[in-house]
Amino acid sequence: MPQTQHVEKHFTSSAMVRDIVIGMADGLTVPFALAAGLSGAVDSTRVVITAGLAEIAAGSIAMGLGGYLAARTDAEHYASERAREVRETIEIPEEERREVAELFEGYGLSRALSKQAADDMSKDKRRWIDFMMRFELGLEEPDPRRARTSALTIALSYVAGGLVPLAPYFVFRTMGGALRASIAVTLLALLVFGYIKGRFTVKRPFRSAWQTAVVGGIAAAAAFAIAKLIA
Amino acid sequence: MPQTQHVEKHFTSSAMVRDIVIGMADGLTVPFALAAGLSGAVDSTRVVITAGLAEIAAGSIAMGLGGYLAARTDAEHYASERAREVRETIEIPEEERREVAELFEGYGLSRALSKQAADDMSKDKRRWIDFMMRFELGLEEPDPRRARTSALTIALSYVAGGLVPLAPYFVFRTMGGALRASIAVTLLALLVFGYIKGRFTVKRPFRSAWQTAVVGGIAAAAAFAIAKLIA
Numbered sequence: 001m002p003q004t005q006h007v008e009k010h011f012t013s014s015a016m017v018r019d020i021v022i023g024m025a026d027g028l029t030v031p032f033a034l035a036a037g038l039s040g041a042v043d044s045t046r047v048v049i050t051a052g053l054a055e056i057a058a059g060s061i062a063m064g065l066g067g068y069l070a071a072r073t074d075a076e077h078y079a080s081e082r083a084r085e086v087r088e089t090i091e092i093p094e095e096e097r098r099e100v101a102e103l104f105e106g107y108g109l110s111r112a113l114s115k116q117a118a119d120d121m122s123k124d125k126r127r128w129i130d131f132m133m134r135f136e137l138g139l140e141e142p143d144p145r146r147a148r149t150s151a152l153t154i155a156l157s158y159v160a161g162g163l164v165p166l167a168p169y170f171v172f173r174t175m176g177g178a179l180r181a182s183i184a185v186t187l188l189a190l191l192v193f194g195y196i197k198g199r200f201t202v203k204r205p206f207r208s209a210w211q212t213a214v215v216g217g218i219a220a221a222a223a224f225a226i227a228k229l230i231a
Numbered sequence: 232m233p234q235t236q237h238v239e240k241h242f243t244s245s246a247m248v249r250d251i252v253i254g255m256a257d258g259l260t261v262p263f264a265l266a267a268g269l270s271g272a273v274d275s276t277r278v279v280i281t282a283g284l285a286e287i288a289a290g291s292i293a294m295g296l297g298g299y300l301a302a303r304t305d306a307e308h309y310a311s312e313r314a315r316e317v318r319e320t321i322e323i324p325e326e327e328r329r330e331v332a333e334l335f336e337g338y339g340l341s342r343a344l345s346k347q348a349a350d351d352m353s354k355d356k357r358r359w360i361d362f363m364m365r366f367e368l369g370l371e372e373p374d375p376r377r378a379r380t381s382a383l384t385i386a387l388s389y390v391a392g393g394l395v396p397l398a399p400y401f402v403f404r405t406m407g408g409a410l411r412a413s414i415a416v417t418l419l420a421l422l423v424f425g426y427i428k429g430r431f432t433v434k435r436p437f438r439s440a441w442q443t444a445v446v447g448g449i450a451a452a453a454a455f456a457i458a459k460l461i462a
Contacts, residue, residue: 026293030261036281041281049281050272050461051265051282054454057415058264063256069442082396097347107362108355109348117340117348124339135366211300223285230281 015146016153021197023063023154027161028193029216030185031055035165038180038221041231045169048178052169056162064155071147078139085129085137089122096132097122103136164189183220190216246377251385252428254294258392259424260447262286263417266396268454271411272462276400279409283400287393295386300393302378309370316360316368320353327363334367395420414451421447 031052038048086134089096099116122128141156168181190213198208262283269279320327328349335345353359364370399412421444429439 025297029284029293029297030289033266033293034286035288036287038282041285042278046461047273047278050458051269053461054268054272054458055261055265055286057457058261058268058450058454061453062260062264062446065446065449066256066260069446095264104348107352107359108358109351113344113348113351117335117344120340120344121338125339127339134369138365138369138371140369215293215296215300218296222292223289226288227281227285230277230284 001139015150017200019067019150019153020157021200022067023060023157023195024161025197025212026059026063027056027158027191028186029161030059031162032182033223035169035182036179036220037227039175039182040224041227043175045172045175045178048169048175049166052166056159057167059162060155060158063158066140066152067154068147068151069122071142071150075142075144075147078133078142081136081137081139082129082133085132089125089129093122096128099136100128100132120204160219161189161193184217186220189214246381247384248431249380250298252386252431253298253383254291254388255424256428256443257290257294258287258389258422259395260392260450261290262393263396263447264451264454265415266400267410267451268458270406271455272415272458274406274407275308276403276409280397280400283393283397286389287397290393291386291389294389295382298379298385299382302373302381305372306375306378309364309373312370313337313360313364316363319358320360324353325352327359330367331359331363392420392424395459396405417447417451420443 014025034055035048035052038051040109042048046118085096100121101111101114104117105111109117121131122151133141138218165182168185172178172181191209194209194212198214265286266279266283269282273279316327331351331352332342332345335348338341340348352362364372396413396417399416400409403409403412422440425440425443426436430437430441
Protein backbone atom coordinates (compact mmCIF):
# COMPACT_ATOMS: atom_id res chain seq x y z
CA MET A 1 0.00 0.00 0.00
CA PRO A 2 1.44 3.39 -0.90
CA GLN A 3 2.55 5.41 2.09
CA THR A 4 2.53 9.16 1.86
CA GLN A 5 5.09 11.28 3.64
CA HIS A 6 2.39 13.01 5.58
CA VAL A 7 0.72 9.92 7.07
CA GLU A 8 3.94 8.81 8.70
CA LYS A 9 4.15 11.99 10.70
CA HIS A 10 1.29 10.80 12.87
CA PHE A 11 3.05 9.57 15.95
CA THR A 12 2.86 5.90 16.80
CA SER A 13 5.16 4.75 19.56
CA SER A 14 7.28 1.83 18.49
CA ALA A 15 6.48 -1.64 19.76
CA MET A 16 9.76 -1.67 21.69
CA VAL A 17 8.96 1.52 23.58
CA ARG A 18 5.51 0.16 24.38
CA ASP A 19 7.01 -3.04 25.81
CA ILE A 20 9.48 -1.11 27.96
CA VAL A 21 6.63 1.05 29.27
CA ILE A 22 4.48 -2.02 30.07
CA GLY A 23 7.26 -3.79 31.93
CA MET A 24 8.70 -0.80 33.76
CA ALA A 25 5.36 0.67 34.85
CA ASP A 26 4.48 -2.50 36.76
CA GLY A 27 8.07 -3.19 37.79
CA LEU A 28 8.42 0.20 39.45
CA THR A 29 4.99 0.06 41.08
CA VAL A 30 4.31 -3.44 42.44
CA PRO A 31 7.67 -4.33 44.06
CA PHE A 32 7.74 -0.78 45.49
CA ALA A 33 4.29 -1.19 47.01
CA LEU A 34 5.09 -4.67 48.30
CA ALA A 35 8.34 -3.53 49.92
CA ALA A 36 6.64 -0.50 51.48
CA GLY A 37 3.77 -2.68 52.70
CA LEU A 38 6.07 -5.25 54.28
CA SER A 39 8.18 -2.51 55.88
CA GLY A 40 5.24 -1.70 58.12
CA ALA A 41 4.70 -5.34 59.07
CA VAL A 42 8.02 -7.16 59.47
CA ASP A 43 11.22 -6.39 61.39
CA SER A 44 13.92 -7.46 58.99
CA THR A 45 15.04 -5.79 55.77
CA ARG A 46 16.12 -9.29 54.75
CA VAL A 47 12.46 -10.44 54.56
CA VAL A 48 11.61 -7.39 52.44
CA ILE A 49 14.51 -8.17 50.08
CA THR A 50 13.52 -11.84 49.87
CA ALA A 51 9.87 -11.03 49.15
CA GLY A 52 10.84 -8.24 46.76
CA LEU A 53 13.20 -10.40 44.70
CA ALA A 54 10.71 -13.28 44.69
CA GLU A 55 8.07 -10.84 43.44
CA ILE A 56 10.40 -9.50 40.74
CA ALA A 57 11.15 -13.05 39.56
CA ALA A 58 7.47 -14.01 39.58
CA GLY A 59 6.22 -10.77 38.01
CA SER A 60 8.81 -10.62 35.25
CA ILE A 61 8.26 -14.26 34.28
CA ALA A 62 4.48 -13.98 34.44
CA MET A 63 4.48 -10.82 32.32
CA GLY A 64 7.18 -11.91 29.88
CA LEU A 65 6.01 -15.48 29.33
CA GLY A 66 2.38 -14.39 29.43
CA GLY A 67 3.13 -11.76 26.79
CA TYR A 68 4.97 -14.31 24.67
CA LEU A 69 2.02 -16.72 24.69
CA ALA A 70 -0.45 -13.89 24.05
CA ALA A 71 1.57 -12.80 20.99
CA ARG A 72 1.61 -16.38 19.71
CA THR A 73 -2.14 -16.63 20.27
CA ASP A 74 -2.64 -13.40 18.29
CA ALA A 75 -0.59 -14.83 15.42
CA GLU A 76 -2.67 -18.01 15.40
CA HIS A 77 -5.91 -16.07 15.60
CA TYR A 78 -4.80 -14.03 12.58
CA ALA A 79 -3.81 -17.16 10.64
CA SER A 80 -7.11 -18.92 11.36
CA GLU A 81 -9.21 -15.87 10.41
CA ARG A 82 -7.17 -15.49 7.23
CA ALA A 83 -7.66 -19.16 6.34
CA ARG A 84 -11.37 -18.63 6.85
CA GLU A 85 -11.41 -15.62 4.52
CA VAL A 86 -9.44 -17.57 1.89
CA ARG A 87 -11.99 -20.38 2.12
CA GLU A 88 -14.87 -17.96 1.81
CA THR A 89 -13.47 -16.29 -1.30
CA ILE A 90 -13.55 -19.76 -2.88
CA GLU A 91 -16.85 -21.02 -1.51
CA ILE A 92 -18.98 -17.85 -1.40
CA PRO A 93 -17.15 -15.24 -3.52
CA GLU A 94 -20.34 -13.32 -4.36
CA GLU A 95 -21.17 -12.91 -0.68
CA GLU A 96 -17.65 -11.67 0.05
CA ARG A 97 -17.72 -9.19 -2.82
CA ARG A 98 -21.08 -7.94 -1.56
CA GLU A 99 -19.59 -7.36 1.90
CA VAL A 100 -16.78 -5.24 0.49
CA ALA A 101 -19.27 -3.29 -1.65
CA GLU A 102 -21.47 -2.69 1.41
CA LEU A 103 -18.48 -1.42 3.35
CA PHE A 104 -17.86 1.17 0.63
CA GLU A 105 -21.55 2.09 0.44
CA GLY A 106 -21.48 2.66 4.18
CA TYR A 107 -18.91 5.40 3.56
CA GLY A 108 -21.09 7.23 1.06
CA LEU A 109 -20.03 5.73 -2.28
CA SER A 110 -22.81 5.10 -4.79
CA ARG A 111 -24.06 1.55 -5.20
CA ALA A 112 -22.66 1.26 -8.73
CA LEU A 113 -19.24 2.62 -7.76
CA SER A 114 -19.09 0.37 -4.68
CA LYS A 115 -19.89 -2.69 -6.74
CA GLN A 116 -17.30 -1.77 -9.34
CA ALA A 117 -14.65 -1.19 -6.65
CA ALA A 118 -15.40 -4.54 -4.99
CA ASP A 119 -15.32 -6.35 -8.34
CA ASP A 120 -11.99 -4.79 -9.34
CA MET A 121 -10.42 -5.54 -6.00
CA SER A 122 -11.50 -9.18 -6.09
CA LYS A 123 -9.46 -9.76 -9.25
CA ASP A 124 -6.28 -9.89 -7.20
CA LYS A 125 -7.16 -12.41 -4.54
CA ARG A 126 -4.24 -11.66 -2.26
CA ARG A 127 -5.06 -7.96 -2.07
CA TRP A 128 -8.74 -8.72 -1.70
CA ILE A 129 -8.08 -10.92 1.33
CA ASP A 130 -5.60 -8.37 2.74
CA PHE A 131 -8.29 -5.72 2.46
CA MET A 132 -10.90 -7.81 4.23
CA MET A 133 -8.52 -8.79 7.02
CA ARG A 134 -7.49 -5.24 7.72
CA PHE A 135 -10.66 -3.27 7.04
CA GLU A 136 -13.53 -5.66 7.68
CA LEU A 137 -12.05 -7.57 10.61
CA GLY A 138 -9.66 -4.86 11.78
CA LEU A 139 -6.80 -7.37 12.11
CA GLU A 140 -3.16 -6.51 11.41
CA GLU A 141 -0.74 -9.29 10.57
CA PRO A 142 1.42 -9.84 13.66
CA ASP A 143 5.18 -10.07 13.19
CA PRO A 144 6.10 -13.63 14.24
CA ARG A 145 9.55 -12.60 15.46
CA ARG A 146 8.08 -9.96 17.77
CA ALA A 147 6.82 -12.46 20.37
CA ARG A 148 10.24 -13.39 21.75
CA THR A 149 11.75 -9.87 21.64
CA SER A 150 8.61 -8.50 23.22
CA ALA A 151 8.65 -11.05 26.04
CA LEU A 152 12.32 -10.38 26.83
CA THR A 153 11.90 -6.59 26.69
CA ILE A 154 8.92 -6.66 29.05
CA ALA A 155 10.60 -9.05 31.49
CA LEU A 156 13.92 -7.14 31.61
CA SER A 157 12.12 -3.80 32.00
CA TYR A 158 10.17 -5.27 34.90
CA VAL A 159 13.41 -6.43 36.56
CA ALA A 160 15.09 -3.06 35.98
CA GLY A 161 12.08 -1.20 37.37
CA GLY A 162 11.72 -3.55 40.33
CA LEU A 163 15.33 -3.20 41.48
CA VAL A 164 14.94 0.57 41.98
CA PRO A 165 12.61 0.43 45.04
CA LEU A 166 14.49 -2.58 46.44
CA ALA A 167 18.01 -1.12 46.24
CA PRO A 168 17.77 0.92 49.49
CA TYR A 169 16.95 -2.24 51.48
CA PHE A 170 20.34 -3.62 50.49
CA VAL A 171 22.07 -0.44 51.65
CA PHE A 172 20.24 0.71 54.79
CA ARG A 173 20.39 -1.25 58.04
CA THR A 174 17.26 0.19 59.62
CA MET A 175 13.80 -0.44 58.20
CA GLY A 176 12.80 3.21 58.58
CA GLY A 177 15.82 4.45 56.65
CA ALA A 178 15.36 1.91 53.88
CA LEU A 179 11.64 2.69 53.56
CA ARG A 180 12.19 6.44 53.36
CA ALA A 181 15.00 6.05 50.81
CA SER A 182 12.89 3.60 48.78
CA ILE A 183 9.95 6.03 48.71
CA ALA A 184 12.24 8.88 47.65
CA VAL A 185 14.08 7.08 44.83
CA THR A 186 10.95 5.32 43.55
CA LEU A 187 8.78 8.44 43.45
CA LEU A 188 11.60 10.19 41.62
CA ALA A 189 11.91 7.25 39.21
CA LEU A 190 8.11 7.19 38.68
CA LEU A 191 8.10 10.93 37.93
CA VAL A 192 10.95 10.61 35.42
CA PHE A 193 9.45 7.48 33.87
CA GLY A 194 5.97 9.06 33.70
CA TYR A 195 7.44 12.18 32.11
CA ILE A 196 9.25 10.20 29.40
CA LYS A 197 6.21 7.96 28.82
CA GLY A 198 4.03 11.07 28.50
CA ARG A 199 6.34 12.56 25.88
CA PHE A 200 6.06 9.39 23.81
CA THR A 201 2.28 9.19 23.97
CA VAL A 202 -0.04 12.16 24.51
CA LYS A 203 2.64 14.87 24.67
CA ARG A 204 1.50 15.95 28.12
CA PRO A 205 4.60 14.81 29.99
CA PHE A 206 4.00 16.68 33.25
CA ARG A 207 0.52 15.30 33.76
CA SER A 208 1.78 11.82 32.91
CA ALA A 209 4.62 12.28 35.44
CA TRP A 210 2.40 13.07 38.42
CA GLN A 211 -0.27 10.54 37.43
CA THR A 212 2.32 7.75 37.30
CA ALA A 213 3.70 8.76 40.69
CA VAL A 214 0.18 8.93 42.17
CA VAL A 215 -0.68 5.39 40.99
CA GLY A 216 2.53 4.08 42.57
CA GLY A 217 1.87 6.05 45.74
CA ILE A 218 -1.72 4.81 46.12
CA ALA A 219 -0.70 1.20 45.48
CA ALA A 220 2.09 1.48 48.07
CA ALA A 221 -0.18 3.18 50.63
CA ALA A 222 -2.84 0.48 50.22
CA ALA A 223 -0.28 -2.30 50.56
CA PHE A 224 1.19 -0.57 53.64
CA ALA A 225 -2.26 -0.19 55.26
CA ILE A 226 -3.25 -3.81 54.61
CA ALA A 227 0.06 -5.22 55.84
CA LYS A 228 -0.12 -3.00 58.96
CA LEU A 229 -3.66 -4.23 59.70
CA ILE A 230 -2.61 -7.88 59.64
CA ALA A 231 0.73 -7.68 61.41
CA MET B 232 -21.58 0.99 8.20
CA PRO B 233 -23.79 -1.93 7.25
CA GLN B 234 -23.08 -5.12 9.13
CA THR B 235 -23.75 -8.39 7.44
CA GLN B 236 -24.94 -11.43 9.36
CA HIS B 237 -21.90 -13.36 8.28
CA VAL B 238 -19.24 -10.93 9.51
CA GLU B 239 -20.54 -11.10 13.04
CA LYS B 240 -19.93 -14.82 13.22
CA HIS B 241 -16.19 -14.17 13.36
CA PHE B 242 -15.47 -14.57 17.03
CA THR B 243 -14.22 -11.56 18.95
CA SER B 244 -14.12 -11.96 22.72
CA SER B 245 -15.95 -9.18 24.49
CA ALA B 246 -14.01 -6.44 26.24
CA MET B 247 -15.32 -7.64 29.60
CA VAL B 248 -14.01 -11.19 29.09
CA ARG B 249 -10.65 -9.77 28.02
CA ASP B 250 -10.44 -7.66 31.20
CA ILE B 251 -11.28 -10.65 33.40
CA VAL B 252 -8.59 -12.70 31.64
CA ILE B 253 -5.99 -9.92 32.06
CA GLY B 254 -6.69 -9.49 35.78
CA MET B 255 -7.11 -13.13 36.69
CA ALA B 256 -4.08 -14.41 34.75
CA ASP B 257 -1.74 -12.18 36.76
CA GLY B 258 -3.75 -12.51 39.96
CA LEU B 259 -3.49 -16.30 39.93
CA THR B 260 0.18 -16.30 38.93
CA VAL B 261 2.08 -13.59 40.82
CA PRO B 262 0.64 -13.94 44.37
CA PHE B 263 0.97 -17.72 43.94
CA ALA B 264 4.60 -17.46 42.97
CA LEU B 265 5.32 -14.95 45.73
CA ALA B 266 3.66 -17.13 48.40
CA ALA B 267 5.48 -20.24 47.16
CA GLY B 268 8.77 -18.32 47.05
CA LEU B 269 8.38 -17.01 50.59
CA SER B 270 7.36 -20.43 51.87
CA GLY B 271 10.88 -21.62 51.19
CA ALA B 272 12.43 -18.65 52.96
CA VAL B 273 10.42 -17.66 56.03
CA ASP B 274 9.03 -19.60 59.00
CA SER B 275 5.64 -18.07 59.53
CA THR B 276 2.52 -18.44 57.40
CA ARG B 277 1.57 -15.03 58.79
CA VAL B 278 4.43 -13.37 56.85
CA VAL B 279 3.32 -15.15 53.68
CA ILE B 280 -0.25 -13.92 54.22
CA THR B 281 0.92 -10.38 54.94
CA ALA B 282 3.14 -10.28 51.87
CA GLY B 283 0.48 -11.97 49.75
CA LEU B 284 -2.28 -9.55 50.70
CA ALA B 285 0.07 -6.57 50.31
CA GLU B 286 0.92 -7.87 46.82
CA ILE B 287 -2.74 -8.34 45.91
CA ALA B 288 -3.51 -4.78 47.05
CA ALA B 289 -0.53 -3.37 45.14
CA GLY B 290 -1.04 -5.48 42.03
CA SER B 291 -4.77 -4.88 41.71
CA ILE B 292 -4.42 -1.12 42.18
CA ALA B 293 -1.44 -0.88 39.82
CA MET B 294 -3.24 -2.88 37.12
CA GLY B 295 -6.67 -1.31 37.61
CA LEU B 296 -5.59 2.30 37.95
CA GLY B 297 -2.90 1.81 35.31
CA GLY B 298 -5.52 0.39 32.94
CA TYR B 299 -7.85 3.28 33.70
CA LEU B 300 -5.23 5.87 32.86
CA ALA B 301 -4.16 3.95 29.73
CA ALA B 302 -7.78 3.88 28.51
CA ARG B 303 -8.07 7.62 29.11
CA THR B 304 -4.81 8.18 27.24
CA ASP B 305 -6.15 6.14 24.30
CA ALA B 306 -9.30 8.26 24.24
CA GLU B 307 -7.22 11.44 24.21
CA HIS B 308 -4.92 10.10 21.52
CA TYR B 309 -7.95 9.30 19.37
CA ALA B 310 -9.45 12.76 19.94
CA SER B 311 -6.21 14.56 19.08
CA GLU B 312 -5.64 12.50 15.92
CA ARG B 313 -9.24 13.11 14.90
CA ALA B 314 -8.89 16.86 15.46
CA ARG B 315 -5.80 16.74 13.28
CA GLU B 316 -7.67 14.95 10.48
CA VAL B 317 -10.53 17.47 10.73
CA ARG B 318 -8.01 20.32 10.43
CA GLU B 319 -6.35 18.68 7.44
CA THR B 320 -9.63 18.19 5.56
CA ILE B 321 -10.04 21.97 5.85
CA GLU B 322 -6.46 23.04 5.21
CA ILE B 323 -5.23 20.46 2.67
CA PRO B 324 -8.36 18.68 1.34
CA GLU B 325 -6.70 17.76 -1.97
CA GLU B 326 -3.84 16.03 -0.19
CA GLU B 327 -6.27 14.09 2.00
CA ARG B 328 -8.38 13.03 -0.98
CA ARG B 329 -5.22 11.90 -2.72
CA GLU B 330 -4.27 9.77 0.29
CA VAL B 331 -7.63 7.99 0.25
CA ALA B 332 -7.34 7.45 -3.51
CA GLU B 333 -3.84 6.02 -3.06
CA LEU B 334 -5.11 3.63 -0.41
CA PHE B 335 -7.67 2.32 -2.91
CA GLU B 336 -5.08 2.11 -5.70
CA GLY B 337 -2.89 0.07 -3.37
CA TYR B 338 -5.67 -2.52 -3.28
CA GLY B 339 -5.83 -2.86 -7.05
CA LEU B 340 -8.49 -0.33 -8.03
CA SER B 341 -7.84 1.67 -11.20
CA ARG B 342 -6.61 5.23 -10.83
CA ALA B 343 -9.84 6.69 -12.20
CA LEU B 344 -12.05 4.57 -9.98
CA SER B 345 -9.92 5.35 -6.91
CA LYS B 346 -10.12 9.06 -7.57
CA GLN B 347 -13.88 8.87 -8.06
CA ALA B 348 -14.31 6.89 -4.85
CA ALA B 349 -12.21 9.36 -2.85
CA ASP B 350 -14.10 12.33 -4.34
CA ASP B 351 -17.48 10.82 -3.54
CA MET B 352 -16.50 9.92 -0.03
CA SER B 353 -15.18 13.41 0.72
CA LYS B 354 -18.64 14.91 0.09
CA ASP B 355 -19.79 13.71 3.49
CA LYS B 356 -17.08 15.06 5.74
CA ARG B 357 -18.00 13.03 8.81
CA ARG B 358 -17.80 9.73 6.94
CA TRP B 359 -14.65 10.81 5.18
CA ILE B 360 -12.92 11.49 8.52
CA ASP B 361 -14.34 8.25 9.98
CA PHE B 362 -12.85 6.37 7.07
CA MET B 363 -9.41 7.92 7.47
CA MET B 364 -9.37 7.34 11.23
CA ARG B 365 -10.25 3.71 10.88
CA PHE B 366 -8.52 2.68 7.66
CA GLU B 367 -5.56 5.00 7.30
CA LEU B 368 -4.59 5.32 10.93
CA GLY B 369 -6.13 2.05 12.14
CA LEU B 370 -7.72 3.76 15.15
CA GLU B 371 -11.08 2.71 16.59
CA GLU B 372 -13.04 5.21 18.67
CA PRO B 373 -12.67 4.14 22.31
CA ASP B 374 -15.83 3.98 24.42
CA PRO B 375 -15.35 6.64 27.13
CA ARG B 376 -17.41 4.71 29.70
CA ARG B 377 -15.20 1.63 29.27
CA ALA B 378 -12.25 3.04 31.23
CA ARG B 379 -13.90 2.82 34.66
CA THR B 380 -15.63 -0.54 34.12
CA SER B 381 -12.44 -1.96 32.66
CA ALA B 382 -10.33 -0.77 35.62
CA LEU B 383 -12.76 -2.25 38.16
CA THR B 384 -13.08 -5.55 36.29
CA ILE B 385 -9.32 -5.98 36.03
CA ALA B 386 -8.72 -5.07 39.69
CA LEU B 387 -11.48 -7.33 41.06
CA SER B 388 -10.37 -10.23 38.85
CA TYR B 389 -6.84 -9.78 40.18
CA VAL B 390 -8.11 -9.89 43.77
CA ALA B 391 -10.29 -12.95 43.08
CA GLY B 392 -7.39 -14.74 41.38
CA GLY B 393 -4.90 -13.76 44.09
CA LEU B 394 -7.02 -15.08 46.97
CA VAL B 395 -6.96 -18.62 45.54
CA PRO B 396 -3.27 -19.38 46.19
CA LEU B 397 -3.37 -17.51 49.51
CA ALA B 398 -6.41 -19.28 50.98
CA PRO B 399 -4.52 -22.39 52.18
CA TYR B 400 -2.17 -20.22 54.26
CA PHE B 401 -5.18 -19.11 56.31
CA VAL B 402 -6.26 -22.70 56.88
CA PHE B 403 -3.07 -24.73 57.37
CA ARG B 404 -0.87 -24.31 60.46
CA THR B 405 2.31 -25.76 58.95
CA MET B 406 4.17 -24.08 56.10
CA GLY B 407 4.62 -27.38 54.25
CA GLY B 408 0.92 -28.19 54.34
CA ALA B 409 -0.08 -24.68 53.23
CA LEU B 410 2.46 -24.70 50.39
CA ARG B 411 1.34 -28.09 49.07
CA ALA B 412 -2.34 -27.15 49.28
CA SER B 413 -1.61 -23.80 47.60
CA ILE B 414 0.22 -25.51 44.74
CA ALA B 415 -2.63 -28.00 44.30
CA VAL B 416 -5.52 -25.51 44.28
CA THR B 417 -3.65 -22.95 42.20
CA LEU B 418 -2.52 -25.40 39.51
CA LEU B 419 -6.09 -26.66 39.34
CA ALA B 420 -7.39 -23.08 39.10
CA LEU B 421 -4.79 -22.25 36.40
CA LEU B 422 -5.82 -25.33 34.38
CA VAL B 423 -9.52 -24.44 34.61
CA PHE B 424 -8.85 -20.76 33.90
CA GLY B 425 -6.54 -21.62 30.98
CA TYR B 426 -9.13 -24.00 29.56
CA ILE B 427 -11.91 -21.39 29.68
CA LYS B 428 -9.60 -18.68 28.30
CA GLY B 429 -8.62 -21.03 25.46
CA ARG B 430 -12.24 -21.67 24.56
CA PHE B 431 -12.82 -17.93 24.26
CA THR B 432 -9.78 -17.25 22.09
CA VAL B 433 -8.15 -19.81 19.81
CA LYS B 434 -10.49 -22.72 20.51
CA ARG B 435 -7.64 -24.92 21.66
CA PRO B 436 -8.68 -25.10 25.31
CA PHE B 437 -6.48 -28.02 26.37
CA ARG B 438 -3.27 -26.47 25.10
CA SER B 439 -4.24 -23.17 26.72
CA ALA B 440 -4.90 -25.01 30.00
CA TRP B 441 -1.48 -26.60 30.30
CA GLN B 442 0.34 -23.51 28.99
CA THR B 443 -1.28 -21.33 31.63
CA ALA B 444 -0.39 -23.81 34.35
CA VAL B 445 3.21 -24.04 33.09
CA VAL B 446 3.66 -20.24 33.19
CA GLY B 447 2.40 -20.17 36.78
CA GLY B 448 4.59 -23.13 37.69
CA ILE B 449 7.75 -21.62 36.21
CA ALA B 450 7.13 -18.26 37.87
CA ALA B 451 6.56 -19.98 41.23
CA ALA B 452 9.63 -22.21 40.85
CA ALA B 453 11.83 -19.21 40.00
CA ALA B 454 10.50 -17.21 42.95
CA PHE B 455 11.03 -20.21 45.23
CA ALA B 456 14.61 -20.72 44.01
CA ILE B 457 15.53 -17.05 44.43
CA ALA B 458 13.97 -16.76 47.89
CA LYS B 459 15.70 -19.98 48.96
CA LEU B 460 19.07 -18.68 47.74
CA ILE B 461 18.78 -15.51 49.82
CA ALA B 462 17.30 -16.90 53.02
